[in-house]
Amino acid sequence: MRRLLALAAFAVAAGSLGLAYYWAASPSSQAYGAIVRNGPRQLPLVALTFDDGPNPPWSLAIADVLERYGVRGAFFLVGENVKAYPEVAQQLAARGHLVADHSYRHRKRDSLLDPRYRELDRAQEAIAEATGLCPALYRPPNGFHTPWQLRTVAARGMVTVGWDVQPSDWTETSAEELVRRVLSSARPGSIILLHDGLDTRHGADRSSTLAALPGIIEGLQARGLHPVRLDELLAVAPYLPDCPRTAHRKGA
Template sequence: MIVTSAPASTVAGERQFCLTFDDGPNPPDTDRLLDVLAGHAVTAVFCLVGEVVRAHPDVAARVVAAGHLLGNHSLRHDDMGDWPADRVRADLVEATAIIEDATGAPVPYFRAPFGSWGASEAVATELGMTPLGWQLAVEDWLAPPADTLVGRIRDGLEPGGVVLLHDGGGDRSSTVTAVQRVLPHLLADGWTASLPARLPSGR
């Protein structure tokens, strides 16, 4: 299933794609996922929730140690679609501070919870973060079987596509298994994992 979120985000290249993971960090699924990605030398973007990072700072730090980039996914995963800009700014600033304190790394991307952007796209840009949408969402938050997710990724991925997946927000073992199964197929088919472009002023 293809679901496009504004702002639409892609990576350069005819056979390139980007994996992104939301709502973590979430042991043990994030830990297992990091092992899978390392096994294929794939770098991804992890969009972290501030309060979840506060609960699992060691896992967040491991994401950075493994070479992945970070996104701010808000403080508590609230729908900010109708929030005034000042409230959005306070949320994002606090979430970024928590993430940076836990990881020692910058947070170059922002993804709005539920893809409900409202004022958050402009606020994130003002704060130096690149708003990160997606080309493909496979509804892994509903926890379908791993084979179903593999099929949705292989059938729905378009050149330059950013894939929305989840390592947090519940039991994500099916997602981790799907990534483990689909990566060898994508790489063997000539796809290359890449990262979305960042704002010139991005941190």
């Protein structure tokens, strides 16, 4: 009997842990706090977002295509990559794209193991040093989130942003297929997840995403969906007035 009870207790504990992990790993889960996954559904607007840069030459090549269509993207930058390529981050910001926080090292374990989630501030510092701007928007690496991570983001006055359209462009997929996937699921208010980098790998090939962009933008526009900058879609401030450590800010 005692053994049976112990077994039942173990099963409950394992089940709870499994559920807790599922909530953390599921990008759409709201169990641990608010994650914004789309803008207003009643307006014909969408936003194009790019994760894991800066990653030359792809980040600025993507920016070039966006600008050809008069579109500005949101770039969720990895702090370590910003340290390696600060001039790319600076260029993106100077050309009117949104720069945002995507952690410092792009690792799940930091979200899981650091109750203060210092990765957030580390990335903020790197981005502020490179661009003079302090992002107000954050996206968890791989969508993996914990209660303490989301609490840290909220305590900074920042907003956690997910997505509702993701064509899995980090896998080997043709440009045509990426266009098809995005256009088949985009609707008013959609936040579209694409990648100009791949975690912290330098020079990761993003040619499919780059080649898909004209088809994605033209296809969206043909459906009456206009890509705007993410902060405009969400009607939120793009940047904070000050980063935690202002000593690194340009001119400070």
